[in-house]
Amino acid sequence: MICAVPYLRDKEIRTIEAGETIDDKNLKILQGIKNHYDIVCQIAQEKIEEYERLGYKNIPLIATGHLFAARGKTVEGDGVRDLYVGNLVQVSASQFPENIDYLALGHLHIAQTVSGKEHMRYSGSPIPMGFGEAKQQKVIVKIEFSQNGKTIESIPVPTFQHLERLRGSLETLTERINELKEAKKSIWLEIEYDGNATSGTVRERLAEATNGSEIEILCIKNMRILNSVLTVKESEVSLDNLTPDYVFERVLENPTLDEKSRSMLKHCFEELLKSLAETDINAK
Numbered sequence: 001m002i003c004a005v006p007y008l009r010d011k012e013i014r015t016i017e018a019g020e021t022i023d024d025k026n027l028k029i030l031q032g033i034k035n036h037y038d039i040v041c042q043i044a045q046e047k048i049e050e051y052e053r054l055g056y057k058n059i060p061l062i063a064t065g066h067l068f069a070a071r072g073k074t075v076e077g078d079g080v081r082d083l084y085v086g087n088l089v090q091v092s093a094s095q096f097p098e099n100i101d102y103l104a105l106g107h108l109h110i111a112q113t114v115s116g117k118e119h120m121r122y123s124g125s126p127i128p129m130g131f132g133e134a135k136q137q138k139v140i141v142k143i144e145f146s147q148n149g150k151t152i153e154s155i156p157v158p159t160f161q162h163l164e165r166l167r168g169s170l171e172t173l174t175e176r177i178n179e180l181k182e183a184k185k186s187i188w189l190e191i192e193y194d195g196n197a198t199s200g201t202v203r204e205r206l207a208e209a210t211n212g213s214e215i216e217i218l219c220i221k222n223m224r225i226l227n228s229v230l231t232v233k234e235s236e237v238s239l240d241n242l243t244p245d246y247v248f249e250r251v252l253e254n255p256t257l258d259e260k261s262r263s264m265l266k267h268c269f270e271e272l273l274k275s276l277a278e279t280d281i282n283a284k
Contacts, residue, residue, distance in 0.1 A: 068107055180215060
């Protein structure tokens with residue numbers, strides 16, 4: 001018997017009251033999730049008992065869910081988001097009915113149990129959802145039920161596309177790329193460059209390093225420029241008063257850019273802003 005519970009939206013499992021606090025809201029969401037599973041699993045249990053009276057035996061109760069379980073593990077950059085915006089709702093194992101024989105959860109990408117309970121699991125994503133998951137062994141979970149109980153087995157998923165995240169100077173990156181080329185297999189790369197060379201030089205050197213191989217660079221992040229833009233020194237600057245012009249001016253402070261390059265980039269940026277403003281019907 002399968003209780004196919006989808007993602008439970010906030011408005012479907014709680015009522016809104018004037019003056020309620022964030023804690024009140026969180027408690028209502030958790031109680032709403034618990035109530036939903038209690039009702040659904042009670043209906044399923046009644047159906048199981050009905051079938052057992054007809055002679056069917058050992059019918060397991062399997063439930064699904066799309067939620068964030070307490071102490072669930074994630075990795076940076078995996079794209080996992082909060083399901084209930086503005087709160088820290090995480091569902092504990094104790095909130096699910098005890099008559100569930102197996103709970104199959106979705107949302108988290110890492111294969112894991114819920115609070116150490118073997119019959120409550122995330123199987124995880126079958127393929128990496130980002131470079132942060134490149135080193136993970138992906139699995140599918142096989143459950144077999146019999147008169148003697150159940151067996152749970154994690155089956156490794158073969159790697160069909162290799163991912164690598166590399167970080168360092170140009171010398172470090174090219175050396176690592178040369179090592180990867182020896183494997184003679186298709187590899188997608190995310191590069192985090194932390195040296196002082198210009199972006200054009202970095203791209204050119206890395207393109208030369210991967211030439212003639214099955215290695216493909218999907219993303220290059222210049223960490224020094226990113227950090228210089230995101231590290232705002234002026235205490236009076238906040239997200240509320242940051243403007244595209246201000247952020248771009250910070251980028252132009254890059255010491256590796258000469259005056260001619262700055263002038264050209266600024267002109268292109270102004271043309272781009274103008275084009276966006278002309279095509280955006282909501283622009284002020």
